[in-house]
Amino acid sequence: MDRARSTAGSSAGERMAFGRDCGQDCDQDPNQNPNQDCSRSCGQFPDLGYDLDLGQVVALIQRSGAARVGLQAPEGLKRATPLLARLISQMTGAEVIISGDPCFGACDVDMDLSREVDLMLHLGHSELGEGPINVIFLEARMRDDLLAVVQKASGILKTKRVGVATTIQHVHKLNQALQALKDHGIEGVLGPAGGRIKHPGQVLGCSYSTTRGLNVEEYLFIGTGQFHPLGIALATGKRVVVADPATGNVSEIDTDPMLRRRFGAISRAANARKFAVLVSKKPGQKRLELARRIKALGEAKGLEMFLVYLDNIEPDRLLNIGAEAAVSTACPRVALDDAAKYKIPILTPPEFEVLLGERKWVEYAFDEID
Secondary structure, three states, X not given: OOOOOEEEOOOOOOEEEXXXXXXXXXXXXXXXXXXXXXXXXXXXXXXXXXXXXXXXXXXXXXXXXXXXXXXXXXXXXXXXXXXXXXXXXXXXXXXXXXXXXXXXXXXXXXXXXXXXXXXXXXXXXXXXXXXXXXXXXXXXXXXXXXXXXXXXXHOOOOOOEEEEEEOOOOHXXXXXXXXXHHHOOOEEEOOOOEOOEOOOOEOEOOEOHHHOOOOOOEXXXXXXXXXXXXXXXXXXXXXXXXXXXXXXXXXXXXXXXXXXXXXXXXXXXXXXXXXXXXXXXXXXXXXXXXXXXXXXXXXXXXXXEEEXXXXXXXXXXXXXXXXXXXXXXXXXXXHHOOHHHOOOOEEOHHHHHHHHOOOOHHHOOOOOOO
């Protein structure tokens, strides 16, 4: 069987519209008629607001003769996986196994399941270029229109040339955003793809390479949440405006509250003598060499440092090994997003350098995975 790595994108023919009528001349409900040969949702999928393109993937499964297929999805798409598994089985004859473990990104491939199947479909993320070769990354495209919210954001942008960034869910509509800016006399600039980044203008929670090096004084981030635009602001030092297509809200990012929290975490860690250096088992988060360097830096300052290898980082696991503080070389969000979960301070590698005096606070850097 050919196990070439593949990413399924919007160029394939068949599309599964989660929660929208696909337009097929068919009034069958695949939930009610399990014998129906149907590769589309017929409006019967949970309304998750995403389109998933399956034609290329189904063809690959059929060509390869894969007898067993794995299905992995982040929490927001998991509700659709049982019906999706049924349709894949009907269309290909393959046995489908759903991963029930949490999935936090393309970095978090279910390695155990990938070894049990011939091919595995990883939904909702773009390929990072690492991990098992039998994993197909199936991007999920949100249907939210960007025009109105970008037009709204143009009213608070201060310059006529701005960097534009988004996540994988909206990257297919960036041309719409650029045109909306152009209609308001603003030039939108996309940073190039490369490394972990598959699409121009795309950012990850651990990589903001597309936003660096652009000759702009402010950025427009299109998407939900605060983490990604905070990362852009800290990676570039520039003003960031957020346009949320889901809510229609427009806001400006303020990095000060997060920086205050991070300074507090560093200050708390100053009293610790025993540091766990966390190394992730996840293929897209494993930075063992960095962990070894962090361990050596701490030992040179007289601290007790020990490497801890684990999959999911949870508070009880750190307390049980007696750590007084930790440095996470895994996903940056462990320290930055989840700090309130832990009774001990969790630092990023650049923050640990600040603690040791190897880096000045004014040189604070957002932790990124190259």
